Structures are given as structure tokens and as C-alpha cells.
Amino acid sequence: MSLLALGTMAGISQTHAQTISSVPQQKQVPGYYQYSLGDYQITALLDGTNYLSKALFKNIPEAEVNQILKKYYVDQAKGIQTSVNAFLVNTGKELILVDSGASSCNGPNFGSIYSNLQASGQKPEQVNTILLTHLHPDHVCGISNNGTANFPNATVYVSQAELDFWMNPKTVEKLPKAKQAGFLATVDKIKKAIAPYQAKNQLKTFKVGDKIHNFDVVSSAGHTPGHFGFSLKSQGQEMVFIGDIVHSHTLQFDRPQTAVDFDVDPKQAVETRLKYFAEYAKSGQTVAAPHLPFPGIGHIYSLDNKSYQWIPVHFKD
Ligand SMILES: [Zn+2]
Numbered sequence: 001m002s003l004l005a006l007g008t009m010a011g012i013s014q015t016h017a018q019t020i021s022s023v024p025q026q027k028q029v030p031g032y033y034q035y036s037l038g039d040y041q042i043t044a045l046l047d048g049t050n051y052l053s054k055a056l057f058k059n060i061p062e063a064e065v066n067q068i069l070k071k072y073y074v075d076q077a078k079g080i081q082t083s084v085n086a087f088l089v090n091t092g093k094e095l096i097l098v099d100s101g102a103s104s105c106n107g108p109n110f111g112s113i114y115s116n117l118q119a120s121g122q123k124p125e126q127v128n129t130i131l132l133t134h135l136h137p138d139h140v141c142g143i144s145n146n147g148t149a150n151f152p153n154a155t156v157y158v159s160q161a162e163l164d165f166w167m168n169p170k171t172v173e174k175l176p177k178a179k180q181a182g183f184l185a186t187v188d189k190i191k192k193a194i195a196p197y198q199a200k201n202q203l204k205t206f207k208v209g210d211k212i213h214n215f216d217v218v219s220s221a222g223h224t225p226g227h228f229g230f231s232l233k234s235q236g237q238e239m240v241f242i243g244d245i246v247h248s249h250t251l252q253f254d255r256p257q258t259a260v261d262f263d264v265d266p267k268q269a270v271e272t273r274l275k276y277f278a279e280y281a282k283s284g285q286t287v288a289a290p291h292l293p294f295p296g297i298g299h300i301y302s303l304d305n306k307s308y309q310w311i312p313v314h315f316k317d
Helices: 003-021 062-072 113-119 137-143 160-167 177-199 265-281
Strands: 032-037 042-053 078-088 095-098 129-131 155-159 205-208 214-219 228-234 235-241 286-288 297-301 309-312
Touching: 032 113, 042 113, 042 235, 078 129, 137 177, 155 160, 160 177, 160 205, 177 205, 214 309, 265 297
Parallel strands: 095 129, 129 155, 155 205, 235 286
Antiparallel strands: 032 042, 042 078, 078 095, 214 228, 228 235, 286 297, 297 309
8 A cells, every 4th residue: 555545544534533523512402491381481491410320219129120211211321310400480470480400519410590591581680489399409509609699589488397307406316327417418508508598588488278479389298398399270270390209200100119319208208209190190280390301391191090101291382
């Protein structure tokens, strides 16, 4: 082979290499999705996606885990993909945010709620109410950024039971030793997130039976002691923002008795999921969920009242 031929081949492979390296890395359009509920507009906002280890899921034999994950084409080397979503409700008079994402509390894959809300055409200072299903960092941290309120004109609502659990200095003493350091680190993140709102008297609590603006509160303790969902109705339609009664559209739908490591009371969390899954499957309830695949809006179906299937909304332009 001549030197010229070698040079030509080198030239070809170089061009080829350039073509490969210019393939763009995976990058999607901003994560927001709009859905109509009667007179209201619901905007699902994506905070980010990540992978959960299958070891986090409890009360399920490993052979069954593998069988279910195979069915869903889960790449087990990566783990089970999970979303973090929040939801913005525009009533025409008010902007209400349900949960707020993780900000920088849960690593670099999360923290896009603030930019996605703006990409959807809304302004953070116009949000006047924030409803928190519970106080885990992936729901509360997004209300603030480094000690400054992201939504300076909003009043934040969380259940009294939830606030008491995390703020009571005695709670940590009741936990197993292995969980204490993690608990205190979480409390620290919660305190930082709510501080700018507390300072301006913009943190309020609710209890069973209360109504916040147009939302009914739905008691669903277990994942955390003061966990609540929120139900919203307009023109005969209803959506329930279910919060963390479920963390996986795979394992916890096929086998809803499967607990997850993040549950404060796994037994109660399973009972709560079984209760609401049965209820929502029967009534055909539209639900919005923070940890089901974005946009996290859809229905819960059951053929046999034992196992379930997630039926997501279909993209509508
Ligand atoms: Zn969560």
C-alpha cells in the first residue's frame, strides 16, 4: 500500500471520527406538559430523572423483581428509572404549585422545575400558593435556592403532622441508629428550604378536612406520617395529586405490596397504596404523580383488583 493510499485512508477515518463525535448528546426540549382539567390548566413540570437500585424495593422475591423488570425492558445495570415531577395549576386567577422538586438537594440530575416553569411561560413571582404533599427534599427543596425563596410571593402549605414529625427534636431518638444520620441531614435540608418562607410568615399548615383554595386535602399517611394528596375539581372533572403513594410504575403496579426504602412506615405505606389504587382503579380517577414517568398524569387500571397497570396520558398537541 502506497503512502498516498495510507494518507487517504487516514483522511477517511478522520472524517468518520469527526462525524461520530458531532452526534449530539441526548438533550430534550424543556420538560413541561400541559393538560386541561375543566376550566383549569395543569402544567406538569419535570425536575429530572434518575435510576433507583432494585435493592430499594422490599417485600418482593428477587425472582419476581427480575421477571417484572424484564417485562418493562428495564436495563438492570442502570436500575429502575424514576422521574421527579411537580405540577403547576393555573385557575385563571391563581398559580398553585403542587410540590417543587429537589433543587440541588438530590444531586445533579434534578433541579429543573424552576427553569421548566419559566420555559412554560410562567413567572416564579406569580406563583401565589405552594402545596407540599410531604417534606422529603425532592418535594420541598425546590421552593428555595441557597436560602432565598424561589417563589417570593407564595404561601407554602404542608400538613401540621408532617411539620411536627420532621421538626420535633425527639423524632430522631425513635429511629434505628443506622437511619439517624440520614434523618438529621434531611431535616437540615428541609429547614433551609422553608426558612425564607417562615421568616415572612408564609408557611402555613393544614389538617384532615381542610380545604386550601379549591383543593381538598386527601390523607395518605405511610410514606411519611403527615403525607397528603390534593384533589381538585372543575366542570365535573377531577384530578388527584397523589404524592408519594407510589414510586415505581413497574414493581409497585404489578405488585402493589412492594414497599420502598424511603417509606417511614412501610406497612402503612403499602396499606395506603392498596386502598387508593383500588379506589382510583374503580372510579377511573385521573391522577398526577411525582414519581411516575413524566408527565406523571394518567389512570390506574386493574383487571383483577390485585395487580395494577399505569395508563399514562397520550401526548396531545
Ligand atoms: Zn418523593
